[in-house]
Amino acid sequence: MFIPTLERQCTSEQREKFLPLCYDYRIIGTYAQTELGHGTFLRGLETTAHYDPNTQEFILNSPTISSIKWWPGALGKTSTHAVVLAQLYTLGKCHGIHPFVVQLRSLDDHKPLRGITVGDIGPKMGFGPNDNGYLKLHKHRIPRTNMLMKYSQVSPDGTYTKPPRSTLTYGTMTFVRVLIVHGSAIALAKASTIAIRYSAVRRQSELRPGEPEPQILSYPTQQHKLFPLLATAYAFHFVQLAMMKIYTDVNDQINNSNFSRIQELHALSSGLKAFTSWVTNAGLEVCRMSCGGHGYSQASGFPRLYADFTPSCTYEGENTVLMLQSARYLVKCVRDARSGKTLPGTVSYLSEDVSAVHSGGSSGRDLSNLDFLISLYKQRASNQVHFASDKVDRGISAGMDLVGALNSASVHLVSAAKAHSHYFIAKTFVESLKLLKASSELQNVLHQLASVYVFEGIAQSSGDFIEDYILSGSEAKTIRQLAVDLLPLIRVNAVSLVDAFSFRDEVLQSVLGRYDGNVYENLFKWAQNSPLNKTDVHPSYHKYLGPLLKRNQSKL
Ligand SMILES: CC/C=C\C/C=C\C/C=C\C/C=C\CC/C=C/C(=O)SCCNC(=O)CCNC(=O)[C@H](O)C(C)(C)COP(=O)(O)OP(=O)(O)OC[C@H]1O[C@@H](n2cnc3c(N)ncnc32)[C@H](O)[C@@H]1OP(=O)(O)O
Ligand SMILES: Cc1cc2nc3c(=O)[nH]c(=O)nc-3n(C[C@H](O)[C@H](O)[C@H](O)COP(=O)(O)OP(=O)(O)OC[C@H]3O[C@@H](n4cnc5c(N)ncnc54)[C@H](O)[C@@H]3O)c2cc1C
DSSP: OHHHHHHHHOOHHHHHHHHHHHHTTSSOEEEEOOBSSOSSOGGGOOOEEEEETTTTEEEEEOOSGGGSEEOOTTTTTTOSEEEEEEEEEETTEEEEEEEEEEEOBOTTTOOBOTTEEEEEOOOOSSOTTOOOEEEEESSEEEEGGGBOOSSOEEOTTOOEEOOSOGGGGGHHHHHHHHHHHHHHHHHHHHHHHHHHHHHHHOBOOOSSTTSOOOBGGGSHHHHHHHHHHHHHHHHHHHHHHHHHHHHHHHHHHHHTTOOTTHHHHHHHHHHHHHHHHHHHHHHHHHHHHTTHHHHTSGGGSHHHHHHHHGGGGTTTSOHHHHHHHHHHHHHHHHHHHHTTOOOOGGGGGGGSOOTTTOOTTOTTOOTTOHHHHHHHHHHHHHHHHHHHHHHHHHHHHTTOOHHHHHHHTHHHHHHHHHHHHHHHHHHHHHHHHHHOOOOHHHHHHHHHHHHHHHHHHHHHTHHHHHHTTSSOHHHHHHHHHHHHHHHHHHHHHHHHHHHTTOOOHHHHOOSTTOTTOOHHHHHHHHHHTOGGGSSSSOHHIIIIIHHHHHHHHTTO
């Protein structure tokens, strides 16, 4: 995050000064924004940067205990520098959060500089090797030219020039949220690979006396756990490609001072980061539990995969907060549509009248047709967004201000943002496959995956579709059955579909997910390396167990 921030927020002179140092690993940096007291509410950050025109320096301080920077990755022991987000003060006026490059440690002996107190925040649920750290600043001075001034400037006499958009400072977070969509796709692909390969190796239970124990991948319940998640990993792969394309296009526009799509990008990246990381987070646990006891072993790779992935739901914007950001924009779009404005691509459906198109219950609708089902996802999203938006409007009519009305409707706003994200993902998956140049056999297999993703997505949220009369109860039941009917067909190619992710064993880090399937021998070999097996009789015996047993045996 240090380098992307410099790349996006530096003037050309600052780029020339800082970026070569980063690329050559002459300095190591982190992104120090979050504080003990604030992670979400950026405008509440307390770290200060006061400009001293006499020396043309900024004086950085952590004025309170809650202002201590807390959590930034590699801040504790590794980083020599940080981008520090602080409240800028110049000529007695506060201008809000701005980014500053701060050297933390000497490049000679790596000792913290004067006015800098840094350290590790202590053990965490995962990311053990990462020294997430704290930073306390005390009257620490940096040159004026260390404020990243691409968008806003402080002149030598302290005059402040404001940015074209205050939220341009938030640009790095948007970029990393887009990366996290990719991270979700990768994590779910890894978990699917481990669980499906192991499920093809593991045999368990005697269905009928005398019959061989079947592969657990043959059980419909095991397939129902794993194949929708496999399909989701493929869906997220195509979605992260689409998301990155949109990000790149909008970022190019921003670099040409065209800020027209910055809000749409913020809303989409926020919703997709939250949606994909929540789904992946839950999916990792389903994959682990589908592997029985061995899934709980560190040897499976699941404990580390989960512990390292789960903070994706928190960092880079806590998921609920990001869904609310997405919903806030959707409400704005409903208003714009009602006032006749044209809406941008990813939200243009909100100006369509989708309500009359599909009323639930009409017979003869082709419930296996993906294009038709995507139109139902669209209707569900549109209904939820309009419902939540109407709740906000009713709140305002009842005398609330906008903030109060948004807060009062926030549970429904989150549901609406989820439905919007889900529609975007399902639509992108189906449309991406249409554009894919692939053999008919491969198209058929991928169509099975897209179908089970779309069917299961409706089955798991059938209440949304039934409550709004988008589907009748019997139609929802039919779609649920269509998903189950696909499972044995996907079974045929399931192992090939995870092999296609091409994770090397060294990357997958899983005895259960080994490419050669040689699980039991390697589990036993792995166990030999357990520290507890260094000696046959563990030293603790002589201290605790031995005396206890001997004392009690003497009573017999
Ligand atoms: C190849 C890759 C493969 C695998 C990679 C794997 C993983 C991914 C890679 C990296 C992950 C690893 C490490 C990450 C380490 C973690 C780092 C961090 O966590 S950094 C800190 C992150 N912190 C946050 O995200 C803070 C969240 N809070 C906020 O963003 C703001 O406080 C919030 C938006 C919530 C509120 O903003 P605020 O200004 O207070 O209020 P308001 O809601 O009124 O917004 C005002 C106005 O601004 C608009 N806006 C807000 N944010 C943005 C934005 N980012 N871009 C554009 N616009 C924004 C908002 O919509 C509103 O506009 P309107 O007034 O409505 O028009
Ligand atoms: C592993 C890890 C790595 C990190 N790396 C970095 C880093 O490199 N740099 C950095 O700066 N930070 C980093 N962070 C910090 C991270 O960005 C914050 O933890 C994150 O932004 C969430 O903020 P918070 O912790 O203050 O949670 P809070 O905002 O306090 O969230 C707590 C709860 O309050 C709710 N809540 C908060 N605001 C609202 C609202 N407006 N409406 C409704 N509900 C709300 C949330 O939904 C959540 O349920 C990291 C965190 C972790 C866990």
